Amino acid sequence: MTNAHPTAPAHRTPQFLTATRNILVFLARQPTSLFGLIVLAVLILVAIFAPLIATQDPITQDLNNALQSPNAAHFFGTDELGRDIFSRLVYGARITLTVIFLVTIVVGPIGLLFGTVAGYFGGRVDTVMMRITDIFLSFPSLILSMAFVAALGPSLNNAIIAIALTSWPPIARLARAETLTFRKADYIAAARLQGASPARIIWRSIVPMCLPSVLIRLTLNMATVILTAAGLGFLGLGAQPPMPEWGAMIATGRRYMIDSWWLVTFPGLAILSVSLAFNLLGDGLRDALDPKQMNRR
Amino acid sequence: MMKPLSIHNLSVSFGAVQVLHEVSLEVAAGECFGLVGESGSGKSTILRCASMLNDSWSGTVEIDGRNVREMPVRDRCRTLQMVFQDPYGSLHPRHSIRSALEEGLRVNGIGDRAERMAQAMRDVGLPVDFLDRYPHQLSGGQRQRVAIARALILEPDLLFLDEPTSALDVSVQAEVLNLLVRLQKEKGFTYLMVSHDLAVVDHMCDRFAIMQHGHIVEILSREAITQGTATQPYSRELIGASLEYERAV
Numbered sequence: 001m002t003n004a005h006p007t008a009p010a011h012r013t014p015q016f017l018t019a020t021r022n023i024l025v026f027l028a029r030q031p032t033s034l035f036g037l038i039v040l041a042v043l044i045l046v047a048i049f050a051p052l053i054a055t056q057d058p059i060t061q062d063l064n065n066a067l068q069s070p071n072a073a074h075f076f077g078t079d080e081l082g083r084d085i086f087s088r089l090v091y092g093a094r095i096t097l098t099v100i101f102l103v104t105i106v107v108g109p110i111g112l113l114f115g116t117v118a119g120y121f122g123g124r125v126d127t128v129m130m131r132i133t134d135i136f137l138s139f140p141s142l143i144l145s146m147a148f149v150a151a152l153g154p155s156l157n158n159a160i161i162a163i164a165l166t167s168w169p170p171i172a173r174l175a176r177a178e179t180l181t182f183r184k185a186d187y188i189a190a191a192r193l194q195g196a197s198p199a200r201i202i203w204r205s206i207v208p209m210c211l212p213s214v215l216i217r218l219t220l221n222m223a224t225v226i227l228t229a230a231g232l233g234f235l236g237l238g239a240q241p242p243m244p245e246w247g248a249m250i251a252t253g254r255r256y257m258i259d260s261w262w263l264v265t266f267p268g269l270a271i272l273s274v275s276l277a278f279n280l281l282g283d284g285l286r287d288a289l290d291p292k293q294m295n296r297r
Numbered sequence: 298m299m300k301p302l303s304i305h306n307l308s309v310s311f312g313a314v315q316v317l318h319e320v321s322l323e324v325a326a327g328e329c330f331g332l333v334g335e336s337g338s339g340k341s342t343i344l345r346c347a348s349m350l351n352d353s354w355s356g357t358v359e360i361d362g363r364n365v366r367e368m369p370v371r372d373r374c375r376t377l378q379m380v381f382q383d384p385y386g387s388l389h390p391r392h393s394i395r396s397a398l399e400e401g402l403r404v405n406g407i408g409d410r411a412e413r414m415a416q417a418m419r420d421v422g423l424p425v426d427f428l429d430r431y432p433h434q435l436s437g438g439q440r441q442r443v444a445i446a447r448a449l450i451l452e453p454d455l456l457f458l459d460e461p462t463s464a465l466d467v468s469v470q471a472e473v474l475n476l477l478v479r480l481q482k483e484k485g486f487t488y489l490m491v492s493h494d495l496a497v498v499d500h501m502c503d504r505f506a507i508m509q510h511g512h513i514v515e516i517l518s519r520e521a522i523t524q525g526t527a528t529q530p531y532s533r534e535l536i537g538a539s540l541e542y543e544r545a546v
Contacts, residue, residue: 186387189350190447194401195374204400208391 026288033284039277047093054087059242067260077262079253085262088244089270095245096274099160099229100222106164107171108218114168115175116206120183120198130176133169141166142228149237156245159238163228167221174217178210212289220282223275230271246271299326299485300361300376300454302347307356309339309346316342317511319356326361329481329488331498331505333535338508340491341382344457347489348379360455371405378448379457383464384440388432394443395428401451417446420483421476438469442476449480458490462497474500495522495539507532 027033046053055075062082070077076085118129136144141163148162182188183206191201232238233247241248246267253263302324309317317339324330332340346354349365358365360376368376381387388397398414407413415425421442432440441461448456461477462470474497481488492498498505499522507514507529515529522540527533 186381186383187389189345190379190381190387190444191389191400192350193348193374193377193379194447194451195370195404196400197404200404205389205392208389 023285023288027281027284030284030287032280033287036277036279036281036284039273040281043093043097043274043277046090047097050090050094054084054090056084056087058083058088058091058244067256067263069260070262076266077260079249079263080256080260083242085249085266088249089246089266092244092246092249092267092270095156095239095243096226096229099156099163100225102160103164103167103225104218104222107168107221108214110164111168111171112175112207112210112214114172115177116179116202116210118172119176119179120202120206122180122183126176129172133172136166136169137173139166141224142231145228145232146235146237149232154237154240156239156243159229159232162232163225167225167228170221171214171217175210175214178213179206182206182209216282216286216289219278219285222278223282226271226275226278300487301326301328302455302487302489303357303359304343304347305357305359307343307346307354307358309342309351309354315511317346317354320508320511320513322506322513322516324487324489326487327481327485328504329490329502331502332489332491332508333493333495333498333505334508334514335493335535339511340493340508341459344379344459344489344491348377348457349373350379374401374405374453375451376453377455377457378451378453379459380441380444380448380461382460384437384444385432385464387444388440388447390432393429393431394435397432397443398428398447398450401447405451407451413450417450420449420480421446436469437465438472441465441469441473445473445476445480449484453486455487455489458488460491460493463492463494470497477501495536496543498522507535 024037027037055073060083062078064082065074065078066080066082068074068078068082074084074086076089078084079088114129114133118126118133139147144166145159145162148165149158152158152161188201188205191205196204229238229245230247230250233245234251236248236251239245239248241252249267250264250271253260253267257264303322305321306319307317307321308315308319320339320343322330332343334340342351345351347358347365352366360368365373365377392400395414398417399410401407402410402413414428418425418428423439423442423446427435427439427443432443435443441464445461458477462473465473477488478501480486488501490498490501499519502519504516504518506516507527509531515527515532517527517532521527521532522536525533525536527536
């Protein structure tokens, strides 16, 4: 028993990999989260291979072919400037993914940091940090992001900044609530007795415990991010013409909606299916990462 | 190196409630000293205060003549460690045994980690390849051994034991207690142990204090349990009740 296996150190990476595989298998087993996974995979593939998939350039105008209904040459028809809607949707996937990605990598760490620090230290630190969070939470997030974009000037980057600024407080709240439940746990006390600094305890002991619920929340949040980005685009505060942003496409197509239904329908369906996919995926993740479900597997 | 512990006039209040009233006790170097009393009598609070997990108390706690408040954190960590009551709560569920043991070494900048971790595992009677397991893959007794190994790895002189066996099965309790006795013989630890099981105290401790409502009622030697030399009514009652319970079992 005492002689160590020669393969012992190699066990450590597979532990992480098997966990990921287990979660993916679990997600694939349920139809709803499987739908989420598939849509997400399609979205990523489309964004990566946009130049290969798109049949035409998304910003080249062709006024002779304006407002054509869906046909063999233009799968989803053309818009008021003769641009191919299918190609614009394909390129728009890139914009959507960029927004989601940037917002998530900004919001996740900020929310996690704020929440765990406030929860771990408690007392005055907690009060100050949570009141700041409350200020952000007290405005509807779309209104607040509109105010930010209006102040910063309308552009896609500013829309991303504005969305990030308004969507970290729920994450911080969640991380704080999680931290409060185990900051008195014996393993935290043991870490303190080993001389670990607060920063080290937060990073090594608390963050790993908060991570599953934060990941779930971030995934569910992505649907809101897409809708907010599309909303800002629709109001002309997000991506600027001629960028093929889905919300902006609906905004311009609105004027021709009565005669040319395809202008708003296809971008709308794209927004609907992607945000629905993220919601279903988040729900599936919640089941997959729930410790009670883990035991059942 | 055996080091004595002395606690003098330790008082703690949580809000309006005073939990400890000027508690004083002396633990000789290499001794095992027990703290016994009903729930809420302040036994564990003494450990938490003396180990600085709770630092809002008054009085003095000295280890080998050095005030714990004035000791640098690293010195304190390498002098004093604690084993917690519940091995299910004292090990981080997402850290492997290896990272649980390595953490203390890393924090304190101690080299030779692999060798020290293997040694700590051997000391507590666990196979070295358990290092790559996670707490949920171990039994309660094995977890408590890991928790003891984690305390040992910083080579402390003083171990605080907060009811180290009360969450374990009776058969496993004996194993862990024997392990603690063996370690004390080998390494010369000074133990301060909280328990509410007088049989455990009888097995382990040289002397023990009986506590009630945050006061030390009486400090007795181990023989007092069987010979009935306790003088205070509360101590007699507690010891009598415990002996009766054991006879009934």
